[in-house]
Amino acid sequence: MKIILTASSPSIDSNVDARFGRGAYLIVVDPDTLEWQAHPNPGVGASGGAGTLAAQFIANQHASSVISGDFGPNAYNALEATGVAMYLYGSSRTVNEASNTLRQDSSNALARQPARDTTRVGK
Amino acid sequence: MMKITIASGKGGTGKTMVATSLGISLAAFTPGRPPMFLDCDVEAPNAHLFLHPLLTEQQDVALLIPSVDEAKCTHCGKCAEVCQYHAITVLGKKTLVFPQLCHGCGSCTALCPEEAIREVPDRMGVIERGLATSGIAFARGMLDVGEPMAVPIIRQLKRWVYPAPGQVVLYDAPPGTSCPVVETVRGSDYLLLVTEPTPFGLHDLRLAVQVANELAISAGVIINRENGPYPAMDEFCANQNLPVVLRIPFERAIAEGVAQGKTLVEIHPEYITRFRQVFSQIAFTIEGKNRV
Secondary structure, eight states, X not given: OEEEEEESSSSTTSBBOSOSTTOSXXXXXXXXXXXXXXXXXXXXXXXXXXXXXXXXXXXXXXXXXXXXXXXXXXXXXXXXXXXXXXXXXXXXXXXXXXXXXXXXXXXXXXXXXXOOOOTTSOO | OEEEEEEOBSTTSSHHHHHHHHHHHHHHHOTTSOOEEEEOOTTSOOTHHHHOOEEEEEEEEEEEEEEEOTTTOOOOOHHHHHOTTOOEEEETTEEEEOTTTOOOOOHHHHHOTTOOEEEEEEEEEEEEEEEOXXXXXXXXXXXXXXXXXXXXXXXXXHHHOOOOTTOEEEEEOOSBXXXXXXXXXXXXSEEEEEEOSSHHXXXXXXXXXXXXXXXXXXXXXEEEEEOSOOHHHHHXXXXXXXXEEXXXXXXHHHHHHHHTTOOHHXXXXXXXXXXXXXXXXXXXXXXXXXXX
């Protein structure tokens, strides 16, 4: 099952980008083989709806987990509907560190995105 | 019918004070034909505090947004592909609609190959109208709390009113120069820009003038809270051929009066004549333009 992280440059040693919808790159990591691939985030240039666009990418990749700094209400609702687990990168600095932390102890090491009020988003 | 929009660029320069004072001045000079006043600052309307309308009529503003019939939907993704606003997404076996991102264009409904989408109204605010001070025909829009899009409210507010032939319509615009301002200004005969002699005021005046130029609407400037010379502002206006139609001094009595809900013409009645002169200058400009 793939892990996807937001990154500021297209490298596994890049810092995690704190933004989900507007984070520069999305790096897809295979936790078993440690293979990774960087994709430009489709949300970056969007005038609106960046979060839903990035979430669509995550869904199309069939990822199980996604790591970023925060998930906005639209992105949260979309990822929640898809059943993707949302994690915050916390004290990890790079994409490599964060994905390793999640891989080694997926239950505790990274904080989950707190629940959001989605009464007005995503019907 | 003469349409004048009062805008500013920078917030807090005195748009509403000027707009309401101009409205009361016009009503005083033409008692048989008071103007119409539209508060288009739908995110924070406050002209009612000065004009005291009795709001007797109300109408909901709703956008038609898609509703997906999951039984018919094959999750082909056509709707998500055509949506310019990313307001509808197909995530695996789910199709989700995000009402706050939707602009109500109808593309997804029209292009759904399964006819699985129908449109349902989604309320985002309200428009209200009634008679105000001095017989002014008042109307305003109000966006619901938490709703992000002001433009549909402004558009519907402008369509809802029917000015009489020859009646002056004043549009009190929101601050800034983004879509809600453009929607307010669109179709106006004149743009009255209220500014203050500060670097902030001048910076945002430059942006507002660009809107006027882009929409090819004549504009004039009112400098509010003038407190000594600020040559950069006058130079800018001169270079842009923007007439400074009124200067209002920085004065404690005005600030106190406005804070108590009084318009400038109630604080200093001599401004009724000055606003009448401002209007004459505007009318002259519009007529001159129409003749060409």
